[in-house]
Amino acid sequence: MNHFHFVCHILFLFISVQAVAQLEPQARAKMEELNTLIEAAEQRGIDTRKERMSVRVAEVFLDYANWDEAHVDENTAYFDLVPIYRDSAELMAAMLPDFERQEVILLLEESIDFLQKLMDGEYCRDPVPVINWSLVKHEGDQLTYDDRPVFLEDYTWKPFVPKLTQYCGQLGDFFITPGYVIDGNGTINPNILNELDTKPSGTIGFIFINNQNVPDWALTKYGDEFVFRPDNNFTDYDIDHPGAKEMMGFLIDGTVGKMAGKQYTKLGYMLCNEPHWFTKQGVWATGGVSDYTIEKFRVWLKEKHQTIETLNALWQTDFNDFSEVTIDIPISGSLQGTPKWYDWCFFNMVRVTDWYTWMKSKIQENDPDAKTMLKIMPRLWEENLRDHGIDLEALTEMSEIIGQDGLARTNNMWGPVRWWEAEYAFDWREVTMANDFMKSVSPEKIMFNSEAHYLSSSRSRNLYEKPAYARAVYWLAHTFGVNATQTWFWPRLEDGSIRNHSGNGYAGSNCQQPRIVNELHSTIMDLNAHSEVITAMQRQRKPLRIFYSKTSAINKPQHMEEDVFDIYKEMIFEGVPLGFVTKNIIEKQDNETWDAILIYKTQYVRLDELNALQTYLDHGGTVIMDNVSLAMNEYGQAHTSVLTQSNGTLIVANTPAEIKEEAFNIVESKGLLPEFIIEETNGHGTKACQWKSVLNDENKAFLSIINFGNTNASLDIQYKKDRDGLIYRNLLNGTVIPKDKPIVLAPFELLFMEVTDSSALVKNTAVANVLYPNPTSDIFQIRFEQEQAKVEMQVFDMAGRLIFKNTYHEVSEISESLKGQPSGNYIIHLKMGEKSGSFMLMKSSG
Structure with a gap:
């Protein structure tokens, strides 16, 4: 606009x-x-x-x-x-x-x-469970209350007062920061210790470890250079400085033991808020590195290359020794694809991962049962950037909880036109593709978005946002693996005044949008009412796995947003769950949990990645790949070996459409295609409705569909095992969905339905004494215990079509006819004052 x-x-x-x-x-x-x-x-x-x-x-x-x-x-x-x-x-x-x-x-x-x-009686819905947050447990890949999975939602900064916590979240927390260490001996501020000693276990929550506010004693002890790039990220100190471990060790040793086992820690110790160490010239939050970092880099280079001659040949330099190696940081983007670029970006990830691995181990020295996580911005994986030091796979593997700071957008307040704006109503890539990657890495863990930018962000805001968007994006996030969210943000105090430092994030956001807040929590209630089905969608086996190589992502400027996303987008709208594999996933996880690996435009791979793929084929696996992938190592040198079919199956397909066709043939041959066939028509001619279907323990089918597109979508839904007596029922309002005509979904619209026996509609609440004859060939009667002042009747067929309706006054018996209607089952719905009920009537061919 x-x-x-x-x-x-x-x-x-x-x-x-x-x-x-x-x-x-x-x-x-x-x-x-x-x-x-x-x-x-x-x-x-x-x-x-x-x-x-x-x-x-x-x-x-x-x-x-x-x-x-x-x-x-x-x-x-x-x-x-x-x-x-x-x-x-x-x-x-x-x-x-x-x-x-x-x-x-x-x-x-x-x-x-x-x-x-x-x-x-027109609508019905499942009751909403009332959750006691103080009794919620973290069990494997789910949060549990009263023996059922539950989903939790709250807001950053929301006042913890009854009028807000009763319905809008009760997330417990505690905040620790280096400033709590008051001297070089590791003394913790007595007020903080007293607060920890008196703080009740409370409700399930997390510990926010702030990495800013370096105390004065640390500057005196470690020198001014200890504070490094304080304006560029959320870590004010140099993680490679020896003082970093001492200062943060003081903080952890002095506080974590007092919090051990408390309910407010069960969603983990958040090791850092939005960690990033950008080191490329001209990008957001970039900067240099310290001499300590460069010295670590030299050690890493020596371990990697062994001899200075090898390094010089790759870098085209003439250093006499590794101790002489220098590199300009921030590094020029013109070097991308060169050995120097690769070595630096890879090392930057290693050093950051090493730092958080140390923090985790230090916390668990003080609380062996502690869980950890990081508030990682998934865009650092989903977008092309790789100079930021964040190895999403390694950090997700390391943590006990998948932490993130995921976002979605419905508009673009500044900057160039984004990839989604022509065909889609919102930017959905991060919520789907990045979540699929993280759940592929760690399927056994919960996912906690501790700063959910689904409603607003620095780039996207709309005061007049449609409530349907809030429902769509939170439903989508949960079906793609999220278990708990802390939405950004609630900047109002209890009296409505605006909290200090709310900045440019407040105006036009959810604290000015009552219908958005209402729809968000209505959605969370619906998710909890159907939590077993949503959890089943999260746990779906992912038969098709896209191969992700950090090597290609580092070396190629458009690898993620074009190549990886092209193959992902080709298949996400077909109802088949997608996942990812890497070298580590192939080596550490059961290869029987997928049926084919898909490789597209992944030209650069390390030798150990290539070997992992070959071992997978040796063991009988299936790989579908194009003819340009796996050609070079991390330094652009041609591999001397290529993948061979061995005991497996190696299929060549060169376009996303060709790869999809081959992949779906495999899935179909194994009987693993979804229970539904969905044909979509919309204003663009390309699919935009994302859907998931699952069967529960009773073999009942459930279907969730969201229209990502910016035009209406017409859907022809066919259940493969359909038969007489089965109906499609909308689980959010209980209505029957007609089978004989397309369903139209507006942008953002959600359909959540089950396939069930028509008897599920029968809700006889003693509104009538007798319905006879049943079966009938034509005429049927309804007899009441006493005369009714007013009776409203509707008759539906099993496709949900209204056959006829009528209103009767002062009656004790009703006689009606099904003449001209085909034989089969019909639903008779009656309403009398405050009473209502439904009955099944069978019409016979006689």
Whole structure:
């Protein structure tokens, strides 16, 4: 949206809200209406946790709106910090209070409508479990409460007060920082020790280890050079300086033992916030390195190359000894693809991994049962960058919890047009491809996004975001492996005022979006109501594995965003789970957990990577690859050996489409294709609906579909084992989905359904005494115990089509006909006042 259209949009909204008188009284009246409906529903045994959450969200945001109305100047200053709002900041701040009130009214109306349909019997849904966060356990790859998997959601910075924690998360935490060490002897601030001694075990949470705030004593003891690149990353000190281990060792030794076993540590010790050590010229957060780092690099080079002659031949240098080796850091991007570039980028990852491995071991010296994780930005793997020091595979392997700082985007506030904007409604690559990689590396671990930028980020923000997006992206993240999220962010204090240092992240974000917050927590409730199915989707076997080589990723400028993503995008919309393999995965995991390895445009591989692939083939594996991959080693030298079929199967296919065809032939031959066939038509001609299907222990099929595209998608869904008496049922509202016509999904829209026997629709709540004859060839009667003032009847076939409906007054018996309808099963739905029920009626051919 250009600036002119944007200003017109907000002017229209502003004028509209001014035309609506007394918005707060309207909202309060809607709240009272919903509360009255909640009480009536609960008397009938209907679970209303969702609606009570909506009332709470409404209460909170009406208070926020009043604060915003009294602080327009302060909000103007915050809107001025955001590029897309800067030119209209004052107007945005002025219209914000009534925008929030209007959104509250809308969410209350939506809640009233849904609950009324529940009471009328038009809708049904599974109850929402109430989770006691103090009793949640971390068990393998899931969080567990009351013997069921659960999914947890909270916000960064949210006040821990009852009006917010009851429905919007109760994540426990504790913050430790080097500044807590007050002298060179390792003394911990007594106030912190007292806080730790008195802090209750609390609710499940994590420990935020801050790597900033280097104390003055450390500068005196280690020298000014100890503080290194403090403005470029979230680690203020030089990790290669000898003082780093002493200072952080003091902090860990002095605090971790006091937290051992506490519930608020069970989501792990977060070793660092968004670690990154960019070292390429001209990129974000880049910088140099210390002499300590260069000395470590020299040692690594000697171990790697053995002789200085070997190094000189590769680097085209003339050093006399490894002690003389020098390198300009930041390094020039023009060197990418050269041995010098490769050696530096690889070493940068090694040194960072070594540092966090030490931190983990130090923590576990003090608490052997402690779990660790890192808040890694997955884009450092999913995008082309490789000069940042983060080896996602090694750090994911090292940690007991898969930590991340994942994001998605629905707009692009600045910078060039992004890859997704032409065909898709949002940037989904990180949530899917990076999550698939991390779960391939460590399938046995939970995944915790401790700073989820799904709703907003520095580049993406939209005050008028559709609630359907919040549902789509959180549902997607969880079906792709996420178990817990801490959403960025909740910058308001309890009274609605804005927390200091909220910066350019506040204006236009979720703390001004009541319907977004409501939809997010409604989605988490739905995920928990169906947690066994969602967990089954997370655990799906991944029969097709894309080969990922760190070697090619380092050497090639477009390897990830073009080559790897091209093959991934070709197959993600087909309902077959995808994964990745690496040398380590091949060597450490059971190779029977996949059926084929796919290799595309991966020209550079180390000899040990090539050998791992050959061993896989020797043991009977299947590889599908193009004719350019695996040609060179890490230094661009041609390999002297090539893959041979050996005891396995080696198939050559050169385009993503050809590779997909060969791969799917293998999956089909093993009987592993999904239970559904889905044909998609949309405005672009390329598929955009991502779907997953699973069978539960009773062999019932479940299907989840999300439309990633920016146009409507028409879907023809066929269950391969369909038969008479089976229906498609929407699990979020209980309605029957017609089988005989396409389903249309709007952008962001989610469909979550099961295939079930039609008897699942029968909910006889004693509304009628007798339905006869059953079966019938034509006429049927319904007899009631006593005369009914009003009866509403609907008759559906098993495809969910309404055959006919009628309303009757002052009746004790109803007689109707199925004349002209084919033989088969029909659902008779009755509503009488507050009572409703459904019956199955069979029509015979006689």
